[in-house]
Amino acid sequence: MKQVMNGDFAASYGAMSALVKYVAAYPITPQTLVVEKLSELVADGEMDAVFSKVESEHSAMAACIGAEAAGIRTFTATSSQGLLLMCEVLHWAARGRLPIVLANVNRAVAPGWSIWADAQDSISQRDTGWMQVYAEDNQEVYDSIIMAYKIAESPDVLLPMMINLDAFFLSHTSEVVDLIDKKDIEKFLPPYEPKFKLNPSEPHAFNALTSPDHYFELTYKMHLAMEKAKKRITEVGVEFEKMFGRRYGLTESYRIEDADTVLVTFGTIAGTAKETVDLLRKEGKKVGNLKIRVFRPFPQEEVCEALKNAKKVIVVDRDYSYGFEGAFFTEVKSALYNKGVMKPLYGMMAGIGGRDVSTGTLKEIVAKAEGEDPKNPYFIGVKL
């Protein structure tokens, strides 16, 4: 059923469609609408779930961990400072191997106080052991949440997944979203049945003291799970397309087959990049776009395959790892090096703190890369 809705509501309906049974969340701009809609859906009896009002994001994730450990499918949503407050418990969820799904509205980190789009929040949680997806539009937000449960709950994955959507560009922008019927969801998404759960009649010690004899193996098992997750994300994407007609993979290539210059983008910038590619193609420039949809596990094989014929690669980051460069740029460079693919790479930071990245900005970025050898990192649009 098609409805017009903003990205926050798409996240709420994604959780409802995925038959989530427990939500604990704390509101924060620009994620507030996710929480309001979920609260309304539960109160109106449309969504068969328990909704917990909590006093902080740390508590929200802690409550979700408790419910998920009891064998219940859970969901939460946050943004920026809220995600940062969750940091400790994000690690608990991941190392505890609890397939919780979280929608994070990408918002800049303070100070200066900002509510606008920027991926610094989720990038700073890169190493918590969560899988990370960056959505380009509201339909992708909705679909990604449904797929997330199927991927995360796979017995050979069991890792939590974070679905990221850009503040305002998605969270408060209305688009048509095709919602899936419950009977079709039930065919696609089996019920969550964990092997271990908190159960008084079958007691287990969860997340207990772990000696140096065992901790490393648990870390290695998470590495294996992340590798399996890459395969699972692809398989679930194929299955999703068969049932619902929309295709999602680890990456998405746009006009890269014969491209000399390839833009590597994520989130809403990927949409603008595709439009820029069309505009530059009309000018006779062979440009393409590679959207990185899944950031963790990082799809290095797909990225290398997609970029192997490019003469120049430009990575656009709406985030910055202080003291070095944009995080996506680092990952792309590392993936290419791992596979022995060497070519000129440009690390361009743009759109930081919600500054608009238009087709004009991306054209300027392409022109810069075409005109010089790499002088990384670049800060596009900074008023020097």
Next chain:
Amino acid sequence: MTDDKKVELNKVSDYPEMPVSLGSMLWNKTSSWRNFKPVIDGTKCIGCGICWKFCPEPAIFPTNPPTVDYDFCKGCGICISECPTKAISKVDETR
């Protein structure tokens, strides 16, 4: 009090899917933290269960009279302090 059955984790495939019941508390006995141990006098015990409720470990079992799990009792003395009939005494174990 624990049964000493060993959890065999010799290779990655021996580990459960989640960090659950890895057996760490079977080997990590905390009794050595203790300088004195609580000893319950069954003749003074009225079976109120207060020691069982207050034990933070929990290392007291609600038997009648209660029994102390000396593998895990850390000797905090809360049970001694809370017992309403002074049925629990403090026995020095200093080595």
